Amino acid sequence: MGIEVWAPRAARVRLRRPGHDDVELTAGDAGWWSVDVTLEGGDEYGFVLGDAEAARPDPRSRRQPRGVHELSAWDDGTSFAWTDGEWTGRDLASALIYELHLGTFTPEGTLDAAIGKLPHLVELGVTHVELLPVNGFNGTHNWGYDGVLWYTVQEDYGGPEAYRRFVDAAHAAGIAVIQDVVYNHLGPSGNYLPEYGPYLRDGQNTTWGASVNLDERAVRDYITDNALMWLRDYHVDGLRLDAVHALHESAGSPTHLLQEIAERSDALSAELGRPLSLIAESDLNDPVMILPRSAGGYGLSAQWVDDWHHAVHVALTGETAGYYADFADPQALPKTWAGGFYHDGTYSSFRGKNWGAPVPPEVPSTRFVEFAQDHDQIGNRAAGDRLSQRLSFARLQIAAVLTMTAPGTPMLFMGEEWGASTPWQFFTSHPEPELAEATRKGRTAEFAAMGWDESLVPDPNDPATFERSKLDWAEATGGDHRRLLQGYRMLARLRRERPELTDPDRAGHTGEHVAPGRWVLHRGAAAVYVNLSETDWAVEVGDDQEIWLATTTAHDGAPVEEGPVTLSPDSVAVIGPRLTPPMSRGYAEYVQAE
Known part of the structure; x- marks a missing residue:
């Protein structure tokens, strides 16, 4: 077995394994190092770079049993007995997506516990479950966007073996799995990639940290290989690509990274004989994401449409602060209903300039993922309050009908189907006091700048913030919660049975x-x-x-x-x-x- 690692910044690389002497790796081409060593499942290992004393985890580690600062554990998945050999996948056409965060979806916060809720999703009419990022982060709970080891499955969720069990069980229930992945930045704790090589771009940052260096071929391969890992090795059916507007490439790049991922995904789809979906989160309002490559686009399957959310939110709540201001226009709802984007080249008062581009009429409406609530639009409110905490039952019913009859591909956020009363707040578990304090101050300052009451902002690192964000499943069984849930089930049935509600031809919208x-x-x-x-x-x-x-x-x-x-x-x-x-x-x- 050959062990290899890309470490162009290291003058020397050694393989470290507990109970063994360090083994020198041999330098190869383009910064790659390798050694012929056999590892068994569960064997711990790491790499010692240069003259350092401490070993670092493998950048492509599949498992981190003791956290992102410790040694990796070998996991190749060969011992898992998959039972989904007859699974043929599910296309996004006629889909109902259900977004969930594993840590707060159930009291246990694990993949195995989530398996127990699959019957609920089946009865609801869900076709695709979308998991917030599961990659390795420091601490015990997090939204998932502070990941530093993209190939791992966070051990607190159950690790890679539990992930396989979940996907296998979802397929047995007829539900496809979409995995949210983050390729635009890395988290603030446990990121040792810069010690290996130029994974990050000098002098260019995103909102969340240093920008990933997409001008380096090995870094691009690190990303595209990761995308294929989820789709091939974990049998995942699609990826949600986080904040693709923060993927920065040089102007001379011949092929956009998103197009590379789409090309490799399409090739794998043909090989596997089942559909694979790529969904972009982008605030650019640019149809290039979803246009076919033959028409100059990247060829992704779909993209989130925040404009549709904003139009529905303003109509139902009357909020017009910040980026909601433009959506006070009563034409915002019919415009986004018909075309997805409100800003399609029009002036955005929030950005202070024209924004977006028109969507060609031939683009099917199913390429737009539309929602009245999602993790961002709830969790990035000062108090993490859901629509259920601000709207009457009657207006929650209207939100349900608008979402489930939307021209695009509808998506629900966990608990939305019964009007969950629990908030969903921004939470972290940074062990480092300085990071916890920086996060706390950053959130408070952010909301103060937006005019929110600072006293409403919970401490992200307080365990109580995480605990109160967990769903209370008991409330779904009674009163208006149960009535709303029954309504969503009826709407899902209606959408399945009536072709008018899944017709992608935008001419009729x-x-x-x-x-x-x-x-x-x-x-x-x-x-x-x-x-x-x-x-x-x-x-x-x-x-x-x-x-x-x-x-x-x-x-x-x-x-x-x-x-x-x-x-x-x-x-x-x-x-x-x-x-x-x-x-x-x-x-x-x-x-x-x-």
């Missing part, structure tokens, strides 16, 4: 702001009527139409055979072609059902 607080949003022959005004709204129902869903209290949600339906204040209806047989139960009756 139009919308109008018809009066203050009132919108009509079309999905081909179906339409969503939203009444956020303070008065009733009489909506006509054609002879060939029926109400698929209504939350209005004026009719108690019962199907209307003819004549107008009256939408009470803070209600929504979905009206479409008459079904054969007609829908058997109205929304109100359905959500009351056990």
Whole structure:
């Protein structure tokens, strides 16, 4: 077996293993070092660079049993007995994505505990589960974006073997797995990569730290190999690529990193015979992310659309501070409904310049991942408060309908389906007091600059901040929480059964702001009527139409055979072609059902 490591900054490299003498590695081409040594599963090892005394973990370590500052443990996954040989994958078309953070999804905060919740996701109608980053970080709990060893699975979640169990179980349940990965920066503790080589770019930073050096071929390979590891070795079905706008390349780079990842992913997809999805998080509002490579794009499967979130959020909450200001425009909701981006070359008052670019009409709507809540939009509020902590039950129902009938690919954030009352706050567990204090001060200053009440900002390093962010599953079984959950299940069923709600042709996705607080949003022959005004709204129902869903209290949600339906204040209806047989139960009756 050959052990190799890229360490161009080292004049000497030794392999260290407990109970063995250090072994010298031989220098090869382009900064690579190698040695012919056999490691067994679980064997601990590390590399001693130059004349240093301490060993460093392997940059490509698959397991760190004692943390990111300690020796690596050999793990090649060959002992795991996969049972998903018949799994053919799931495409994003007609998908319902469910974003979750392993540490707060269950009381135990582990992959094995998350397996126990898969039946809940199946009943909800989830097709894809998206895991926040699981790569190795220092400490015991973290959002995951402070990772420093990208090839590892955090031991607190159960390590690589538990990760395999989770993916295998998800596939057995018919659920695809998307892994959130971070390639734009590294965390502040345990990052030894600069001792090995120029992994970071000198003099250029992102919001979260030094920029990754994408001008170095070995660093690009480090990233693309990592992407393929998740998809191939861990049987993952897709990747969510964090903050790709922070991937900085030289102007002369012949191929963008995202295109490289997409090309390798597509080749692997053809080899495996199952779809593999790449989803970008980008605030650039640039369709280049999702345009096919033949049209000059990077060829990614989809991208998150914050503009859709902002339009829905402002309509429901009335908040207009900061980047929400432009979305006070009542045309924001129909515009993002029709085209994904609100800023498509228009002026952004928050950025002080024109922003974005138009989306070509041939781009299918399913390439936009749309959500009313996600980890960022909740966790980066001062108090980490969800919509459930600010909206009435009636408006939570409207948020549900808008999300589940959205023209794009809908995504839920864990607990959203029952209106979880628990916050989801920004938490860390930095063992270093100086890092804990710097993080605390940084968060407070950030929110003060935005005009938030500093007293609302919890201490990220206080264990209580992490604990209060855990879901309370018991509340999903009663009252309005249960009613909302039943509503989401009905909406997922409706989306599966009605082709109008998954048709990706954007020509049929139009919308109008018809009066203050009132919108009509079309999905081909179906339409969503939203009444956020303070008065009733009489909506006509054609002879060939029926109400698929209504939350209005004026009719108690019962199907209307003819004549107008009256939408009470803070209600929504979905009206479409008459079904054969007609829908058997109205929304109100359905959500009351056990």
